[in-house]
Amino acid sequence: MSIETVAGPQDAQHVPLSEADKLRQDAESAAQVRRLANHxxxxxxxxxxxxxxxxxxxxxxxxxxxxxxxxxxxxxxxxxxxxxxxxxxxxxxxxxxxxxxxxxxxxxxxxxxxxxxxxxxxxxxxxxxxxxxxxxxxxxxxxxxxxxxxxxxxxxxxxxxxxxxxxxxxxxxxxxxxVMAAAGHAFTGEANTQETAPAAEVTPSAPAETPDAEEPVPTPALSPAPAPRRTTRKAKAPAKQGRKLRADYLAEARAAWAPGIEITPAWVREVCPEVSRGTSKNVADDLIAETRTAPTVLPVPAPTTTARTDSEEAA
Structure with a gap:
């Protein structure tokens, strides 16, 4: 009789859910709706x-x-x-x-x-x-x-x-x-989950490479240990470059600009072919503001020539 009484209350159709179970189900359904809404x-x-x-x-x-x-x-x-x-x-x-x-x-x-x-x-x-x-x-x-x-x-x-x-x-x-921004956020979120996995795999290898028995000899052998960390950092870079920001387009336009070039949204789109029309106008306005406020520093080659002549005279 005791076994039958224990098996009865485990049926959710006959036993009402507690307040905690209801909140748990609401939280799970809300999380699923949020994930689908942000898809x-x-x-x-x-x-x-x-x-x-x-x-x-x-x-x-x-x-x-x-x-x-x-x-x-x-x-x-x-x-x-x-x-x-x-x-x-x-x-x-x-x-x-x-x-x-x-x-x-x-x-x-x-x-x-x-x-x-x-x-x-x-x-x-x-x-x-x-x-x-x-x-x-x-x-x-x-x-x-x-x-x-x-x-x-x-x-x-x-x-x-x-x-x-x-x-x-x-x-x-x-x-x-x-739409592209939503896809970019989703891509970076997946990339972050993939990047955390190799980090957990690299950490357990660190204590195995630090033996205490050989102190003077392993010092050159431990030097190549940072190599896998550098490879993991290089692997992260292309994953984060899923979508360029406005600052990236501004940096490219700043590098391509030279005195005498008229800064227009059309010129920004020629320098950065993947930039959109609205972003090109904003980048052009920012670059125009920088060129107006930036001081013209041209007497830079003068000290280099004098320094060379002084070194030649000293020689």
């Missing part, structure tokens, strides 16, 4: 959802702004032509012609910014020309009549479309950097 794939999936929402909102705003400017551009192109005449009908083609080219450039930047690839100068120039043409044709009559209210009214949609188109690649670039 790079889960973070990438969340970023993709946010990226989709941002793209939808930006495209809706851009199309609404371009649709608003279509009427004013048509009135500017028709310039008093009779309604339903050939000139009046052809005036409706001007704004869609400019808008379609602009949308094509923005669509290409949407894909290239996802993978942090630069579109080039011609795409940027085409986008600027399309915006300037739309703004001028949209506000021309208001400027000629000095209608301040009309200028303000017809300036808001083109400027808002321009700001949305310029901000969209930067936002997509930052979202990509967020």
């Amino acid at each position: 790079p794939d889960v973070i990438a999936l969340r970023v993709e959802k946010v990226r989709t929402q941002i793209d939808v909102l930006l495209w809706v705003g851009i199309f609404l702004g371009l649709a608003f400017t279509m009427v004013n551009v048509q009135a500017f192109a028709a310039s008093g032509a009779a309604v339903w005449s050939l000139a009046w009908l052809s005036a409706w083609l001007l704004d869609p012609m400019v808008s379609l080219v602009l949308v094509a450039v923005l669509r290409a930047e949407q894909i290239t910014a996802r993978y942090q690839v630069q579109t080039g100068r011609w795409a940027h120039r085409t986008k600027w020309f399309a915006f300037l043409a739309t703004y001028v044709m949209n506000t021309w009559k208001s400027w000629t009549h000095l209608d301040i209210a009309g200028v303000a009214l017809h300036s808001v949609p083109p400027v808002l479309v321009f700001l949305a188109a310029e901000t969209a690649p930067v936002l997509r670039d930052k979202l990509t950097e967020a």
Whole structure:
């Protein structure tokens, strides 16, 4: 009878859990949720959802702004032509012609910014020309009549479309950097767990290499002992270089810069091909600030020549 009474309470379905068991289960489930929430794939999936929402909102705003400017551009192109005449009908083609080219450039930047690839100068120039043409044709009559209210009214949609188109690649670039940062943190965390294992294997070999019987002779034999420690330190270096920081790009740009070179984000991207667009601008600003505040120290070769002449005279 005693054995049956002992086996009964071990069944969790019949015995209620204690408060400590409930807290233990909650802690285990919370730790599992935290590990999965910080997983790079889960973070990438969340970023993709946010990226989709941002793209939808930006495209809706851009199309609404371009649709608003279509009427004013048509009135500017028709310039008093009779309604339903050939000139009046052809005036409706001007704004869609400019808008379609602009949308094509923005669509290409949407894909290239996802993978942090630069579109080039011609795409940027085409986008600027399309915006300037739309703004001028949209506000021309208001400027000629000095209608301040009309200028303000017809300036808001083109400027808002321009700001949305310029901000969209930067936002997509930052979202990509967020995914890469999450993957980089996960990589360094795995590397740290792998680096701790060889350290535990090296430590037990130390007491085996220090015999007390031979004191004068083992001193040269113990000299190669630090060799495995150096190899372990060298093995750690490539594992930590999973992702460059802003200071690393700044150091590379500082080493490549020379007096006379104009510091621009494009030049930083040429020196550091893997840098993103937003980081290149920050690195360029930091390097410009350093070059402005850094003193010019040029009379360094003078003491070296004098020191050589003094040594030659002494010889």
